[in-house]
Amino acid sequence: xxxxxxxxxxxxxxxxxxxxxxxxxxxxxxxxxxxxxxxxxxxxxxxxxxxxxxxxxxxxxxxxxxxxxxxxxxxxxxxxxxxxxxxxxxxxxxxxxxxxxxxxxxxxxxxxxxxxxxxxxxxxxxxxxxxxxxxxxxxxxxxxxxxxxxxxxxxxxxxxxxxxxxxxxxxxxxxxxxxxxxxxxxxxxxxxxxxxxxxxxxxxxxxxxxxxxxxxxxxxxxxxxxxxxxxxxxxxxxxxxxxxxxxxxxxxxxxxxxx
Numbered sequence: 001x002x003x004x005x006x007x008x009x010x011x012x013x014x015x016x017x018x019x020x021x022x023x024x025x026x027x028x029x030x031x032x033x034x035x036x037x038x039x040x041x042x043x044x045x046x047x048x049x050x051x052x053x054x055x056x057x058x059x060x061x062x063x064x065x066x067x068x069x070x071x072x073x074x075x076x077x078x079x080x081x082x083x084x085x086x087x088x089x090x091x092x093x094x095x096x097x098x099x100x101x102x103x104x105x106x107x108x109x110x111x112x113x114x115x116x117x118x119x120x121x122x123x124x125x126x127x128x129x130x131x132x133x134x135x136x137x138x139x140x141x142x143x144x145x146x147x148x149x150x151x152x153x154x155x156x157x158x159x160x161x162x163x164x165x166x167x168x169x170x171x172x173x174x175x176x177x178x179x180x181x182x183x184x185x186x187x188x189x190x191x192x193x194x195x196x197x198x199x200x201x202x203x204x205x206x207x208x209x210x211x212x213x214x215x216x217x218x219x220x221x222x223x224x225x226x227x228x229x230x231x232x233x234x235x236x237x238x239x240x241x242x243x244x245x246x247x248x249x250x251x252x253x254x255x256x257x258x259x
Contacts (some may be wrong), residue, residue: 004054005030011138012059015066016084017077020213022133027214029224030054061245065238082229091230091242099242099250108250142207145187153179184209 009026018026037052053250065087074080102108113228139146157175165170188209190196196204205211 004056005034008054008056009058012062013081015063016081017074017079019078020217021202022078024083024214024218025222025224028222029228032224041193055249057249058092058242058245060240061091062240064241065091068235068238072096081231085229086233087235087238089227089229090234091238093232094239095242095246096235099246102250105165142203144190145183145207148186149179149183152182169229 006027009030013023013026016022034051034053037087038050040050041047043049067082071080071083071087074083102111139150139168153175156178157172160171160175161169187207191208191210196208199207
């Protein structure tokens with residue numbers, strides 16, 4: 001959850017035109033809404049032991065909204081960010097309406113009878129493969145940090161449970177957190193040790209641990225509120241694309257539940 005909550009805004013907000021302040025606001029909003037939705041579903045919803053948060057399933061559709069030609073005429077990057085956020089909100093509202101109708105009407109119950117691992121796993125896998133082009137270029141920007149991260153993640157999730165048999169699925173469940181903490185400490189040692197002092201500016205922004213700017217841009221206390229970036233805007237094509245993403249998210253939920 002920590003990865004999706006931070007990585008999704010960190011990757012998308014700069015493409016929208018937002019800076020560190022806007023990135024911090026989106027991360028705070030996602031954290032707040034994730035906690036609120038988790039409490040609601042655990043008290044009044046399905047009451048499953050699951051955390052409701054951001055999903056990479058909606059990232060490709062959001063990128064298509066970011067690249068839409070109707071935002072290219074905006075010269076102010078912050079105003080462009082707000083316009084794209086309003087368009088994304090409108091598409092998500094329509095997509096969530098589809099999920100509400102399918103859920104409360106009972107139609108999705110009939111669909112799940114035809115969903116087996118043989119049909120759900122390829123669909124979820126294709127979503128992950130579609131994010132390959134989005135994720136691995138980010139790793140390549142700082143190979144000395146990204147490659148150890150991947151190696152440690154595989155080692156902790158696949159080998160540590162067999163080496164240390166504690167009976168509690170700690171390493172496979174929290175492999176991402178372990179890997180992020182270890183690699184961040186490693187990257188911070190490189191930063192304070194002066195490994196990037198003479199590196200190009202782009203390398204320093206990508207590899208150093210003191211260039212994120214999120215802490216300085218974050219207010220001490222901030223409560224997100226609905227439509228904080230303005231009233232949502234609606235576009236038929238964007239809404240339809242987001243509805244397809246929400247359908248994939250429904251299948252993903254069924255696949256993870258059966259798994």
